[in-house]
Amino acid sequence: MSEMSIAISEKLKSEVKNLNFYYGAVQALKNISLPIERRKVTALIGPSGCGKTTFLRCFNRMHDLYPGNRYEGEIILYPDNINIISTEIDPIEIRMQISMVFQKPNPFPKSIYENVAYGLRVRGINNKQILNERVEKSLRGAALWEEVKDRLHDLAFELSGGQQQRLCIARALATDPRILLFDEPTSALDPTATSKIEELIIELKNEVTIIIVTHNMQQAARVSDSTAFMYLGEIIEFDRTEKIFTAPTKKLTEEYITGRFG
Amino acid sequence: MKDIKRRIAISKYWDYTFATIGLLSSFVGLALLLTLFLDLFIDGFPRLSYKFFTSFPSRFPENAGILSAWVGTVLVMIVTALAAIPLGVAAGIYLEEYAGKNLFTNIIEINIANLAGIPSIIYGLLALGLFVYFFKFGESILTGGLALTLLILPVVIMATREAIRAIPNSIREASYALGATKWQTVRWHILPYSTGGILTGIIIGLSRAIGETAPLITVGALTFIAFLPTSPLSSDFPFISFRWLLDPFTVMPIQLFNWVSRPQKGFHMNAAAAGIVLMVMTLVMNGIAIYIRYRFRKKIKW
Numbered sequence: 001m002s003e004m005s006i007a008i009s010e011k012l013k014s015e016v017k018n019l020n021f022y023y024g025a026v027q028a029l030k031n032i033s034l035p036i037e038r039r040k041v042t043a044l045i046g047p048s049g050c051g052k053t054t055f056l057r058c059f060n061r062m063h064d065l066y067p068g069n070r071y072e073g074e075i076i077l078y079p080d081n082i083n084i085i086s087t088e089i090d091p092i093e094i095r096m097q098i099s100m101v102f103q104k105p106n107p108f109p110k111s112i113y114e115n116v117a118y119g120l121r122v123r124g125i126n127n128k129q130i131l132n133e134r135v136e137k138s139l140r141g142a143a144l145w146e147e148v149k150d151r152l153h154d155l156a157f158e159l160s161g162g163q164q165q166r167l168c169i170a171r172a173l174a175t176d177p178r179i180l181l182f183d184e185p186t187s188a189l190d191p192t193a194t195s196k197i198e199e200l201i202i203e204l205k206n207e208v209t210i211i212i213v214t215h216n217m218q219q220a221a222r223v224s225d226s227t228a229f230m231y232l233g234e235i236i237e238f239d240r241t242e243k244i245f246t247a248p249t250k251k252l253t254e255e256y257i258t259g260r261f262g
Numbered sequence: 263m264k265d266i267k268r269r270i271a272i273s274k275y276w277d278y279t280f281a282t283i284g285l286l287s288s289f290v291g292l293a294l295l296l297t298l299f300l301d302l303f304i305d306g307f308p309r310l311s312y313k314f315f316t317s318f319p320s321r322f323p324e325n326a327g328i329l330s331a332w333v334g335t336v337l338v339m340i341v342t343a344l345a346a347i348p349l350g351v352a353a354g355i356y357l358e359e360y361a362g363k364n365l366f367t368n369i370i371e372i373n374i375a376n377l378a379g380i381p382s383i384i385y386g387l388l389a390l391g392l393f394v395y396f397f398k399f400g401e402s403i404l405t406g407g408l409a410l411t412l413l414i415l416p417v418v419i420m421a422t423r424e425a426i427r428a429i430p431n432s433i434r435e436a437s438y439a440l441g442a443t444k445w446q447t448v449r450w451h452i453l454p455y456s457t458g459g460i461l462t463g464i465i466i467g468l469s470r471a472i473g474e475t476a477p478l479i480t481v482g483a484l485t486f487i488a489f490l491p492t493s494p495l496s497s498d499f500p501f502i503s504f505r506w507l508l509d510p511f512t513v514m515p516i517q518l519f520n521w522v523s524r525p526q527k528g529f530h531m532n533a534a535a536a537g538i539v540l541m542v543m544t545l546v547m548n549g550i551a552i553y554i555r556y557r558f559r560k561k562i563k564w
Contacts, residue, residue: 062435096441099439106430106433106436108433108436118437123441172439
């Protein structure tokens with residue numbers, strides 16, 4: 001590795017190189033390349049069907065759950081230099097390191113405590129003391145601890161929508177992920193719950209690298225450091241967020257962020 | 263305007279006509295069932311006594327009871343449940359969560375759906391050939407229980423798949439996204455969340471099996487039996503005995519059939535009384551199924 005690339009990889013958590021993705025015969029992602037900076041928030045924006053969620057789900061190999069999907073190219077995870085989408089790498093090994101928060105809050109129909117502890121139990125951690133510590137730490141990390149500390153053993157469904165989504169964030173944090181993926185995390189939430197999640201995202205980037213898909217451009221502008229605009233499975237433009245939203249270089253980007261389509 | 267009112271009146275007339283026909287049709291089914299039950303009750307109730315449950319069949323109707331029949335039914339049901347639950351649930355989980363979608367699994371699926379519609383006596387013939395002649399289990403409780411297992415296996419498999427399919431995919435994805443394997447997902451999520459539906463299916467399957475006569479007669483259940491199977495508890499080490507599995511047996515519907523075919527009026531009363539017991543057994547099982555479904559629905563909402 002040259003000195004130049006070492007310098008880059010110190011700043012980068014991941015790097016996408018010439019990624020193509022196919023749902024059966026349909027190509028959904030075309031030749032995508034993108035650097036993911038360490039402990040920064042990278043936003044993926046674009047109109048519906050542009051492939052931003054498909055792209056996000058490549059990072060934790062979610063596409064492997066369904067037959068007929070195929071990746072080409074590389075998503076390198078630093079500092080270990082492994083290719084996330086290589087067929088030689090077990091998707092479970094990837095998902096143990098890269099967590100995901102979904103579009104709709106999807107807590108398990110179990111207690112608040114068990115929801116957060118699940119990722120640890122999957123890893124064979126059953127020591128009560130360790131579990132208690134990690135559950136509290138994760139719930140604090142997701143700014144939910146104060147609200148639920150007295151009812152950890154209540155069903156997660158009894159929480160409000162916004163609390164459920166923060167619970168899902170706590171669940172994703174419990175396993176100390178290297179990258180945290182957010183797939184339109186606030187699209188099912190009201191404005192108050194949304195702004196709480198956004199504050200949380202800004203706070204979390206001090207500890208973890210974040211990639212967020214959003215169809216809400218204000219949200220991308222508020223929370224992200226850099227933004228990629230996608231259209232029809234391609235990245236049209238990628239830059240610092242303030243640059244994308246104030247002085248985009250491509251005409252298509254400008255039309256999208258000014259609301260002329262999408 | 264007048265024209266429109268007239269049209270509405272004509273349309274509504276048909277509305278009322280159908281409502282009346284529909285109501286009457288529903289009453290036919292209900293009234294028949296009630297009459298049947300009442301008739302059974304009037305005939306059989308006087309015969310229901312402690313002695314009726316603790317006596318063997320006899321040549322004298324007033325001495326005859328259903329001891330061997332209800333013990334036989336309970337034991338056969340135990341064998342059926344122990345065999346059908348693990349097989350059916352495992353098959354259901356495999357088909358829903360593990361198997362890919364290809365020609366092979368399609369053939370399995372079509373076959374299971376068709377198996378549910380096969381006449382029960384055919385299962386009896388299969389059990390006769392397989393368990394009695396091939397495996398040499400004899401005309402025993404084991405054979406009877408396994409024959410009924412074959413019969414209700416499709417019901418259990420389909421109920422399991424139905425219950426699993428009701429779990430939203432977002433729950434599976436949440437589990438897999440945390441690095442869980444298939445088995446961890448099944449063990450921690452799929453099975454616990456579908457237990458209500460699976461149990462309901464099992465009980466409905468068993469309540470179908472409890473009334474079956476044809477396959478058990480085919481495999482050689484006795485119609486007159488005046489002794490009990492070997493006790494499952496024994497006084498010698500290891501204190502549990504499985505000899506009862508290979509003992510001959512009879513079940514409630516066969517006892518009932520036997521009494522109905524006698525000429526004496528007294529036996530007909532016995533048949534009615536046994537009919538009440540059988541019906542209550544079935545109703546209780548269905549009641550348990552409804553209760554379980556209610557309990558689990560209350561706990562898990564998607």
